[in-house]
Amino acid sequence: MTQPLNIEGRLTEWLLRSFALLALAFVLARWGYAWWQDPSRGTLLLLIVSESYTLALVLLARRAERRDLSLPAIAATLYATGFVALLTPSGTQAHAPEWVGASLQLAGLLWQFSAKVALGRSFGLLPAQRGLVVRGPYRVVRHPIYLGYLIGHAGFLLVNASPRNAAVLALLYVAQVVRMRREEAVLDDAQTGYRAYRRRVPWRLIPFVY
Numbered sequence: 001m002t003q004p005l006n007i008e009g010r011l012t013e014w015l016l017r018s019f020a021l022l023a024l025a026f027v028l029a030r031w032g033y034a035w036w037q038d039p040s041r042g043t044l045l046l047l048i049v050s051e052s053y054t055l056a057l058v059l060l061a062r063r064a065e066r067r068d069l070s071l072p073a074i075a076a077t078l079y080a081t082g083f084v085a086l087l088t089p090s091g092t093q094a095h096a097p098e099w100v101g102a103s104l105q106l107a108g109l110l111w112q113f114s115a116k117v118a119l120g121r122s123f124g125l126l127p128a129q130r131g132l133v134v135r136g137p138y139r140v141v142r143h144p145i146y147l148g149y150l151i152g153h154a155g156f157l158l159v160n161a162s163p164r165n166a167a168v169l170a171l172l173y174v175a176q177v178v179r180m181r182r183e184e185a186v187l188d189d190a191q192t193g194y195r196a197y198r199r200r201v202p203w204r205l206i207p208f209v210y
Contacts, residue, residue: 016058016077016078017058019081019082021055021059023051023084024059027048027051027052027084028052030085031044031048031089034089034090041089042099042101043098043101043102043105043155043159046106046152046156047087047105047152047156050108050109051084054112054149058081068182068185070182076175077175079175080176080179083169083171083175086164086168087169088164089160091162091164092161093162095158097159101158101159101160102155103155104151104154104158105155108147108148108152108154109152111144112144112149114136115137115145118133118135119133119138119145132187132193134201140201140203141204141207142197142201142203142204142205143180143204146179146180146205147205149176150205153169153172157169
């Protein structure tokens with residue numbers, strides 16, 4: 001259910017921002033230490049950069065005009081914010097050289113950076129109404145930031161494969177699909193012109209696929 005800006009909504013958003021701050025501290029501590037132990041693992045360093053950048057932007061995002069406070073939206077958002085705590089740098093197998101995974105991560109990071117520049121401070125955690133953006137990467141897919149995450153996580157998993165990491169990331173993209181659908185429901189309900197934008201850009205995440 002979408003709700004206007006109110007005390008409950010502000011409290012939920014600040015609790016999620018606090019959770020993001022804790023997740024950021026965890027990323028820097030655990031994954032920073034893992035990379036310090038083996039600096040040749042560039043994919044670990046790029047995971048730190050990518051996740052820290054995302055979490056830092058969450059803390060700076062502007063408040064939403066309307067937000068989705070439904071249980072599926074909150075549960076998916078919590079998982080997408082803290083999933084990195086479930087990944088592990090140990091007991092993994094590389095299916096490609098480190099530079100291949102790192103290259104994919106860098107490509108994903110650059111793509112999501114361009115999308116976040118286009119989005120500005122409209123970036124946030126919960127599915128919400130923060131304004132309609134249709135420029136830059138948003139001309140290709142409706143959720144280009146998620147596409148950047150997907151490319152980067154594919155690169156990470158390629159070099160740091162394990163059943164646990166694969167399961168964590170698979171569940172993450174179930175959560176991301178929930179978030180995408182909830183975001184679109186909020187925008188459909190509140191943003192004039194969003195339905196026309198959906199007709200112009202039919203793909204949510206991957207061109208010609210989904």
